[in-house]
Amino acid sequence: MYCPECKSEYKEDILFCEDCSASLVLSLEDPLPLEEVEWVSLDNIRGDIYAEMVKEVLDNNDIPCYIKTAFMVSAFGIKGAGIPGTKCTIFVPSDNYDEAAEILSEMMD
Ligand SMILES: [Zn+2]
16 A cells, blocks of 8 residues: 555555545555545454454455454453454445455355
8 A cells, every 4th residue: 555645655455644634545556535435334343353364255256345343341340241352244346246245145154
């Protein structure tokens, strides 16, 4: 990922430039602003490890995606209330949704 403003290079899962807050693009030669992509969420995934696994499979299928994680801390300190975990939502471009959902359902089987 590249910043169109300052030309900084970032990892794939970074969406905005840390210096100038510009939306990163996939390539400086052929800019594709991320805001033109409509991101849709796949079914909620329980647990970071599983979400990372899904992301890896999507990566292998050349489907761009990112994971949004919400930490659930309410269970802390309550005995027997369950294991504190994270709630992950995986976002994929709407164009790739059907393909991603199919891959995900195959993983669920
Ligand atoms: Zn920048």
